[in-house]
Amino acid sequence: MRFILSTLLAIVSLVASAQVSEPYRDASLGAHERAADLLTRLTLDEKISLMMDVSPAIERLGIPEYNWWNEALHGVGRAGLATVFPQSIGMAATFDNDAVLAAFNAVSDEARAKYNGFRREGRHGRYQGLTFWTPNVNIFRDPRWGRGQETYGEDPYLASVMGEAVVNGLQGPADSKYIKTIAGAKHYAVHSGPEWNRHSFDARDIDPRDLWETYLPAFKTLVDAGVGQVMCAYNRFEGEPCCSSKKLLIDILRNEWGYDKIIVTDCWAMNDFHNKRAHATHQSGVDASADAVLSGTDLECGSDFGNLREAIDRGLITEEAIDESVMRLLEARFSLGEMDDDASSPWASIPMSAVDSKANRALALDMARKSMTLLKNNGVLPLARNASVIVMGPNANDSVMQWGNYNGFPSHTVTVLEGVRDITGRDIPYLRGCDHVINNNFVSCFNLLSSDGKPGLTATYWNNKSRDGQSVAVERLTVPVNKSTGGATVFAPGVNLTGFSARYVGTFKPEESGRYTMQLRTDNGFRRLSVDGVTLVDNSTKGNRNTYTCTFNAEKGKSYDIELLYGAGDRTALLSFDIGMIKDYDTNAGDADVVIFVGGIAPSLEGEEMPVSVPGFRGGDRESIELPAMQRNLLKSLKAQGKKIVYVNCSGSAVALAPEDSICDAILQAWYPGQAGGTAVAEVLYGDYNPAGRLPVTFYRDDSQLPDFLDYSMDGRTYRYMKDKPLYAFGHGLSYTTFDYESASLDRKSAKCGDNVNLNIKLRNAGKRDGDEVVQVYIRKEGDFGGPVKTLRAFKRVTLPAGASRDIAFTLTPDAFKTYDQKSGRMAVTPGKYEILYGGSSDNLKSLHLTLK
Template sequence: MEEQLLSLLRQMTLDEKIAQMLQLATPFFKGADDEGMITGPMAQMGVSEQQVQNAGSVLGLSGARQVINIQQAHLNHNRLGIPLLVMSDIVHGFKTIFPVPLAIGCSWDPELAEKSAEIAAREASVSGVHVTYAPMVDLVRDPRWGRVMESTGEDPYLNSLFARAFVRGFQGKNLTEDTDRVAACVKHFAAYGAVEAGRDYNTVDLSERQLREYYLPAYKAALDEGCEMVMTSFNTVDGIPASGNRWLLRKLLREEWGFNGVVISDWGAVKELIPHGVAADEAEAAYKAVRAGVDIEMMTPCYVRHLAKLVENGDVEERLIDEAVLRILRLKQKLGLFENPFRGADPQREREIVFCEAHRAVSRELAAKSCVLLKNDNVLPLSKEQRIALIGPFARSGDILGSWSWQGSQEDAVSLYEGMASKTEASRLLVAEGCGVETRGTEEQRSEALAAAREADVIVLALGEHSGMSGEASCRADIRLPQAQLELIQELKPLNKPTVAVLFNGRPLDLHGLVDEVDAVLEAWFPGSEGGAAVADLLFGEARPSGRLTMSFPYSVGQVPVYYNAYNTGRPHVPDAPDHYVSKYLDIPNEPLFPFGFGLTYTTFEYGEPRLSADEMTEDRPLTVSVRVTNTGPLPGEEVVQLYIRDLAGDVVRPIKELKDFRKISLEPGETAEVAFTISERQLRYYHSDLTYASDAGEFRVYVGPNSRDAAELRFRLTKKREAGDPAWQ
């Protein structure tokens, strides 16, 4: 088959090859429902009709009938009959929308995450999609950045587990034969989550050691799982934008990691080398991007306008074009498009599969497991006998899908009111909006809310951000709840009714003005199509909270970035210590409001003293740490037992804690489980000052507990046969 592709490549003209490296949006193509809706698209971009007919891929296309129409029209006009690759953003579901990825991370359930990706792939594939721009595995530490909702959090180990799970779910084991799967494209390579000031498209400036230690592992995990594509990020890496960064794409990705798949730019990123200040014009942008290793240029015309001339002038070797095109053709072959250009697209199956009950059931399950109970002063779960006032802008709202829910419908989403109404008598559920998401309620709305609250035994406040307040290009400097919602809380407070706040949002928030004014807080994130049903399950105790935070909630935005695996300082702050000249704030704590790994349940768990199998380990003799966990409360519950390690003396400073493993356990009231973890030398390795990846002999602390803050401590030593500094040791 490789020879067939090489034969096809030899038949292609230079212009035809370069056109394979062009990706255009759906309206450019004949047969599209919205054909021509991009104003003067070909004239505006300088793309000819011939180049469109030879283009290699299309983005934003779906719907079995439309895909078949466009593919057929394309093949009718393409000289060599090379099919289009159809790519779309299937980030957390196609039509059946799952919780946003940050919420999925809080489930600490990679298997269920994999199932969600498998369902998304099935719906997308039957609708004609071949490639999804997911998973997004950028490590995030700044909740001001709108795109934190696309990541699974602040920890490289946990992000890597989810990266692998998503790739497995999307791609399965055989893309050629399994047409219910799609190729995955990991993004955004690299370190997009470290943008300065939490502002989208902004600069990233990291040392290579930080890059390798924290930001690269999840991308590598996705590629090790077989991810077919990589998307470049908008940001700089060591002063060079990713789409023109030869070290990043050629040396690291291709040579060091051995990636042979397709690299695609993000939307417009090749031409953006010009405003970045590393290219004077489109020709130089094309020159730098193709030499860096970008195979497909998304939605700008630098390649099709200038690559041919660059090749003719000897500035770019044609072999670089051939290599890129061959990678694109290989992916098309792997997807079986030469034999079946319509692949999984099937209008009849599409009607049967997309948004079916079985898929929605998984969405509901994952939504329930993704919610995090942050506070509960004996008010949850609710009783169906209580009179409940459901108040707030999200009481009846279907705006609970979140950003990147492209084919999802707010009209089809189960609202919180609908979910709660299905569980209690209508006369016991009083509903009022009270205010808008960002707008103060009218006098009538406020009066209605107060009246409902007065009649109720308990108040449920449905609050948060609308979906446009997080996601791409939706960064916020003030991450508190909007003032209108804080005022609503204050208006209801004098009634002294037990109050539960349910939050719908796409980022960690500064919860002052809320958390201290209510009795319970349930972080629901944007929970997806079945979100209202899942939250109602939790509120009434038919499901029990089991989510744990994978991103710290700041005490104040002034702490940002705030994350659990930070470094110590030479003058660390010890709470309640009198010393003034230490690393601390004068006006707020150093610690986040809610730490990484935190989450409550409807029961309580008691941890015994953890035990080590030995005080010393070697390179070839691991040790075991075990702990007994007992459900001491009245209800069944699920606990996430977490293992953290600290290296006390390294070649470079080491984090105060690093997550190394976890176990999810379910216990009945009074039941005890023994949880054991194996610690190996490999888990103690890190990048040294010379970028060697190794462990240090010496003393370590190990922590076992329910979150990164509340964990019991033990110590052990690692002894090694060779001394540090011995080249053989490395």
């Protein structure tokens, strides 16, 4: 017996020794060396399986399952509890890249903490990994684009600086053995709407100058910063889908810029290659997948790469080409430490207490404060604590609006109403007044539902889609149904995340006769809603539409049986349901002297490829940038009531506010300010915080100042090419103090084209309050016909006490003087005279002159 036992132990020892001797298992080796060894041990089918975002485990080699899809646009997204910072466009408004870096250091802490927890539980699903598809550094060329809120504005330099801060915060110190998380620059390239036709749109006839001066610079900056992924866009560029564009991916990204890391497709973009209703540039998924890989794409979010085996069999691609992509993927996974023991990684010790920590909540508030952009103030601000005020508007008490899109879920969100009540210590009155676009004053009557003689609905769940057999959970719901499996949150204990169904039943007994409305929102799974056996919604409705409004007449005292059947779809399960009445809003502001009106739009209206069906919005884009008439008319009514109006605009894009500029006493642009937004807004309105946010986008006067949305030419767009005077210029933002630019000087009047040039500006806080100023430096080349009017090349957010002065130094590198060179077809510094403009806004600048030889 001893002999047998010793023999077995010897065999185990030999196996273990052999495993350790395999280079890919040796954590002391570099990621490249380990990846090269592991690549030789994979079969072709195994290699192909690793090239899709849902990558299966390969147990014989110890490769764990991995899902590449994760989000962290302004906090860890879609994975449950997380600190929610202001939306990206709001972070751009801070003009503080150091603050953005600090925020994303916190985001990557939370990301690692969540990953550590998921890993300990053996979970490897979507939104549980370490590879994040952020930042979005597309240029916000047109304010109608719904996804512009995800970007850092309309200026290439601002997008570059902010994007680099995000990458550095997510990926961690460059000298660390293991990268903290992997960032992803998206969407490459020439991509900024419209949303409704992005799967078939071809961005062709792009002026080379626009390509190199506007659409590419931020991506080049992030490549130089070592970003671990680049995501190619849905649309075509010059006839080819971006994910197979030889010019974008091979000629520029791989060969010219030397990018040797991962290129990933946008999700299901490969399907557009051969979908007859989309690009239809390829015959099949076989042709599409081969072309994409040969064009430089390594990883697919989708399943078309499953055709690569057939593509090899047909001679469309070689295994050697597959190896190049798999090598990059393996190297990335080794660089994360994702295939090593936890003890090997310094990031494995980050605990779950890092998520929603006190320090991170303070950072979210700091970023929200810094993003607040005061556009107008006739002296009404700051408000006195005892001022007679009322809070109104569709965004005043809406926490979800503040989260933006691609968001996590905070432990608490301070709405503007709550912020105002907190800072004043008073129960400030509140009236919604109107909705965003169409009056829909839905007053919930969910409390009038009962089941088995008890309040609420009875919910029964099955872990199958057909409600067969024994149920797995029963619960009573006494508040409106609002369920989602986002963040791996189950509908009820014991219910699976997928493949389940539910039945909700109750009796509705109205307290007044009238027309009642049921609001239902689901994913694209099965749904059927009936009243007294009459079906109002059923599964015959297909497609993207998933929001339903059903009405029925009901008499006081009678009872009506409500039944809602639901079966989860194949993605994140979602179900919300309520019953109530539509009533007129109260718009009388009463005795209040000041109305704090919190309006604008919302992420439910502008966003990514959305099934929005309200006037003025299409697929998540806006057809008009005007403030919706519903709100505009109410503001006029409030002015007619003799009220002073402090208008707080919440949006992820520019809103045309020319009429409001004439009737409102103050206008504060609050963006989608995240979980602490209400506190930040209140602190600005009441003077506890001196605002210094700046516009990262031009606020046009009205629709007439906008070119055709489908025209990708930069002519007439953004502050760099606009010929008209906007309502509020790029870089504009007011303070409760004033700053004087007393003097400025260059260290020389002429220099060689490759030299650094030093600029010194003497700045004084001439007011009576401490405050921040954003010093902005723009450059234009004299005689550069067809070039930008001016372009941002440097900025610093500076804090100055009242009455204090400070010298602000800038080093302008050769990159600051680069313009598009017609001869080389690239960006270059060319001899000539340059004007250096400086000041606190793009429309209020002083200038110096420099000659480059």
